[in-house]
Amino acid sequence: MPAKRYTFPAITLHWLMAVLLIGLFGLGLYMSDLPLSPDKLMFYSWHKWAGVSAFLLVLLRLAWRVGHPPPPLPEAMPRWQQAASHGLHHLLYLLMVAIPLTGWLMSSAKGFQTVYFGIVPLPDLLGKNKELGELLEDIHSALNFGLAGLVVAHVIAALKHHLVDRDDVLSRMLPLRQRYR
Amino acid sequence: MTLLRLTLAALLLASGSACAVEFNQFQADRSTLQFVSKQMGVAVNGRFRKFAATLAFDPARPTAATARLDLDLASVDAGSADADVEVVGKSWFNVKLYPTATFVSSAIRPLGGDKFELAGTLTIKGRTHDVRAPFTFSQAGGNGVFDGTFVLKRLDFALGDGIWSDVSTVANEVQIKFHIVAAPAAGSK
Numbered sequence A: 001m002p003a004k005r006y007t008f009p010a011i012t013l014h015w016l017m018a019v020l021l022i023g024l025f026g027l028g029l030y031m032s033d034l035p036l037s038p039d040k041l042m043f044y045s046w047h048k049w050a051g052v053s054a055f056l057l058v059l060l061r062l063a064w065r066v067g068h069p070p071p072p073l074p075e076a077m078p079r080w081q082q083a084a085s086h087g088l089h090h091l092l093y094l095l096m097v098a099i100p101l102t103g104w105l106m107s108s109a110k111g112f113q114t115v116y117f118g119i120v121p122l123p124d125l126l127g128k129n130k131e132l133g134e135l136l137e138d139i140h141s142a143l144n145f146g147l148a149g150l151v152v153a154h155v156i157a158a159l160k161h162h163l164v165d166r167d168d169v170l171s172r173m174l175p176l177r178q179r180y181r
Numbered sequence B: 001m002t003l004l005r006l007t008l009a010a011l012l013l014a015s016g017s018a019c020a021v022e023f024n025q026f027q028a029d030r031s032t033l034q035f036v037s038k039q040m041g042v043a044v045n046g047r048f049r050k051f052a053a054t055l056a057f058d059p060a061r062p063t064a065a066t067a068r069l070d071l072d073l074a075s076v077d078a079g080s081a082d083a084d085v086e087v088v089g090k091s092w093f094n095v096k097l098y099p100t101a102t103f104v105s106s107a108i109r110p111l112g113g114d115k116f117e118l119a120g121t122l123t124i125k126g127r128t129h130d131v132r133a134p135f136t137f138s139q140a141g142g143n144g145v146f147d148g149t150f151v152l153k154r155l156d157f158a159l160g161d162g163i164w165s166d167v168s169t170v171a172n173e174v175q176i177k178f179h180i181v182a183a184p185a186a187g188s189k
């Protein structure tokens, strides 16, 4: 019989990344509007370090997921909703991979190498190119707003399951004691 | 006529003639002046688009050589559009008051082989400090090529005062890399 809950690592990674990504989103918006100052340079570095961390975490998460498939959705859920749920989750993963990648490429194209925590230099896969840098900045930004929109839908869906359908879809992702129904 | 002179010059060079060749015709479009600053520990490249060198260097008599460099600070490319605007402003170069930086050599010393050391004074933003820069001299296509690097401390020249004086975000050390190309003096063969 398949498990009813997400595994502990899956739950930990989900919530750790949720907090990290929301923080990164806010920091990204805030820092890019600041006038140039030492603080701005510092925030950019923090954003890049945290963004690279998010990238490493999502790789870890995907690797874990391959061996630990999510629990099946409630039988009562209509087919289209199950398909929408799977589709949305795949899109979320796709964006969690694509956003840091565009951030990294953008930084290279703008001529500012990414050095993880100021220690580990990531290779510049692109040479300095102003137009390409600006294009990647727009893509990074657009993907981020895409992610934000999907996360809002994701949260509404989770709350709907919990409050309207009263199923275990939210609780099986919560880091609480096992709850059997 | 020109052909004859070129042939002669080539013969003289090939025979290792001790005839003095003084390189003193600065080639602006082949020369570069770059710098590397460290921002949050990450190297960021910049350069000056406009500068002029006045020099006289005879490899046979290096100690008699002289060099002077005038650079147009407003021609800076500091790595990004934001930085270009910031760095010409008051807390950095303050180009309104100090449009140019100047280097004047005081001594050139051979270090053996194609290596030399250049000493002189650098004036930026009204502050003058001594600098020393090792460089190599080579010849390419009949021109003299001077390649050297040195490190200056930006705060010595009050570059980046106020909020920028915190060297943990932008390091005090800035590496300068020069690549100067000069043709031989007309008729110095």
Ligand code: HEM
Pocket (backbone or CB within 6 Å): A021, A024, A025, A026, A027, A028, A029, A032, A044, A047, A048, A049, A050, A051, A052, A054, A055, A096, A099, A100, A101, A102, A103, A104, A106, A107, A114, A137, A140, A141, A144
């Ligand atoms: C999942 C991780 C990431 C998220 C959620 C994220 C989010 C954001 C957001 C919301 C912005 C503001 C966009 C705008 O102003 O419209 C931004 C900007 C930026 N991000 Fe990210 N980012 C992530 C990863 C990265 C990574 C890994 C790097 C680089 C290594 C990076 C580099 C940048 C840079 C340089 C900007 C500023 C662009 C500019 O205005 O000059 N980001 N990011």
Ligand code: HEM
Pocket (backbone or CB within 6 Å): A014, A017, A018, A019, A021, A022, A065, A070, A073, A085, A089, A090, A092, A093, A096, A151, A154, A155, A158, A159, A169, A170, A171, A172, A173
């Ligand atoms: C940046 C924010 C978030 C991202 C990127 C995100 C991403 C994801 C992904 C990819 C999954 C699928 C897990 C898998 O099947 O492997 C998932 C599941 C889930 N998320 Fe989020 N999430 C975020 C925030 C939230 C928030 C704030 C809530 C709270 C309401 C939430 C509730 C859930 C629930 C209940 C599940 C389990 C769905 C199921 O059992 O099928 N998520 N999340």
